[in-house]
Amino acid sequence: MVSKDFSIKYLFLLGIIFFLGCDPSLDPVLMGEDFYKNSQKASWDFEYIGSFNVPDNSEFNYALAGLAYSQSGNNGNGSLFIGGHDWRQQIAEISIPEPEKNSDVTKLPFSEILQDFTDKIYEKSRYVLEDGSLLDTSLKIGGLLVYNNELYGTAYAYYTGAYDAKRSHYKTSLDLTDSAIESNFKGMFTIGDLNPGHTAGYMTVIPESKRSLFGGAVMVTGQTGLAIVTRSSWGPSLHTFFPEEFNDSFFDKKLTSKPLIDYPSTNPTLGTWGNKEISNPSYNMTTSVSGVVYPDNSNYVYFIGTTGLGIPAYGAGSKDPKDEIYDTVSQSKGCHAWPYANYLWIYSENDLKAVYDGEKNPWEIIPVEEGVLELPYYDINVSCGLTGVTYDVQNKRLYISAKFKNGTKPVIHVYEFKN
Numbered sequence: 001m002v003s004k005d006f007s008i009k010y011l012f013l014l015g016i017i018f019f020l021g022c023d024p025s026l027d028p029v030l031m032g033e034d035f036y037k038n039s040q041k042a043s044w045d046f047e048y049i050g051s052f053n054v055p056d057n058s059e060f061n062y063a064l065a066g067l068a069y070s071q072s073g074n075n076g077n078g079s080l081f082i083g084g085h086d087w088r089q090q091i092a093e094i095s096i097p098e099p100e101k102n103s104d105v106t107k108l109p110f111s112e113i114l115q116d117f118t119d120k121i122y123e124k125s126r127y128v129l130e131d132g133s134l135l136d137t138s139l140k141i142g143g144l145l146v147y148n149n150e151l152y153g154t155a156y157a158y159y160t161g162a163y164d165a166k167r168s169h170y171k172t173s174l175d176l177t178d179s180a181i182e183s184n185f186k187g188m189f190t191i192g193d194l195n196p197g198h199t200a201g202y203m204t205v206i207p208e209s210k211r212s213l214f215g216g217a218v219m220v221t222g223q224t225g226l227a228i229v230t231r232s233s234w235g236p237s238l239h240t241f242f243p244e245e246f247n248d249s250f251f252d253k254k255l256t257s258k259p260l261i262d263y264p265s266t267n268p269t270l271g272t273w274g275n276k277e278i279s280n281p282s283y284n285m286t287t288s289v290s291g292v293v294y295p296d297n298s299n300y301v302y303f304i305g306t307t308g309l310g311i312p313a314y315g316a317g318s319k320d321p322k323d324e325i326y327d328t329v330s331q332s333k334g335c336h337a338w339p340y341a342n343y344l345w346i347y348s349e350n351d352l353k354a355v356y357d358g359e360k361n362p363w364e365i366i367p368v369e370e371g372v373l374e375l376p377y378y379d380i381n382v383s384c385g386l387t388g389v390t391y392d393v394q395n396k397r398l399y400i401s402a403k404f405k406n407g408t409k410p411v412i413h414v415y416e417f418k419n
Contacts, residue, residue, distance in 0.1 A: 050099030067388025291389020308337020
């Protein structure tokens with residue numbers, strides 16, 4: 001497995017540092033830079049086209065989740081539905097300018113707001129208890145997806161109520177006015193038998209030519225890396241579902257779903273959350289997945305996220321190299337594994353099919369390739385977290401929203417599928 005190669009490489013690196021007479025515990029800066037330099041870099045079938053800024057609107061500050069491409073948006077020119085400030089969990093629609101390459105992010109083109117932020121979806125998505133009643137605590141946007149001119153979304157309990165929440169998915173109209181949402185909102189629905197910590201996140205559409213492989217399922221969904229770790233997958237997860245079941249007759253039923261990839265805490269194939277001994281970018285306490293892409297002319301499924309390359313540790317981070325947990329990105333009390341990097345996990349369609357057919361368990365398959373994904377404007381000392389990933393099937397363009405790239409606002413990178 002790739003993570004073993006990582007561990008061997010980094011243990012070898014530590015030996016070199018000791019041999020040179022440099023105690024790595026006194027020079028975490030050197031260690032972090034070498035962790036990134038020597039990390040395995042991912043290769044994939046997407047070519048970077050350029051980037052653009054979100055609108056210059058304060059509501060995009062600290063935006064943390066939600067991105068969905070709409071082919072019909074902006075009069076057929078395409079648009080993006082996107083989440084706003086983490087405190088308010090609102091959703092807006094923005095235009096897509098022609099992306100550009102520029103070393104100065106402030107000189108990249110800016111998109112425009114097409115539909116202003118709404119909190120009506122958040123209000124209606126809070127009814128996630130088993131009986132469909134309100135969970136009166138903080139919920140987060142898990143993911144967004146546009147399919148057949150409807151907006152699909154997920155929501156999950158951030159911390160309090162993590163095991164009480166059972167429902168996670170909804171759909172509504174692309175019209176973000178309060179009246180349209182009130183009339184068209186359907187939810188919340190329960191996907192399968194697992195805690196929403198395994199499903200209430202990113203989504204993507206299964207290519208029409210591939211659906212027969214998975215019993216006609218139209219979409220897949222997943223989630224990983226949530227607080228209260230035993231309720232979430234310890235690595236990328238993927239579960240099938242059928243959007244036609246998003247109707248009133250299924251409100252009190254569990255929607256049809258089957259896991260294709262999932263790593264419960266009882267089967268941590270990619271790694272354990274509590275590992276504090278070795279570098280394991282495949283999965284550690286800092287790993288998160290922000291999106292999944294299944295191109296129609298590919299035999300592979302691509303998961304895109306963020307992970308720590310260093311030795312994981314729990315506690316308060318510090319910018320002082322002499323302190324126990326050195327972390328230039330986050331000094332809060334929590335999970336650390338500096339340096340951090342964007343990361344790619346690639347799975348074979350054949351392996352997913354084997355799981356669907358019952359030949360393997362969803363935790364028995366591993367990525368056929370994985371590694372650091374080198375995105376534009378990366379800085380080892382700045383957060384490389386992502387807020388969402390979405391795919392334009394018609395134009396074969398991939399959109400990746402990277403947070404904190406223009407001050408506290410995200411920048412959206414655009415890639416084109418080449419194979």
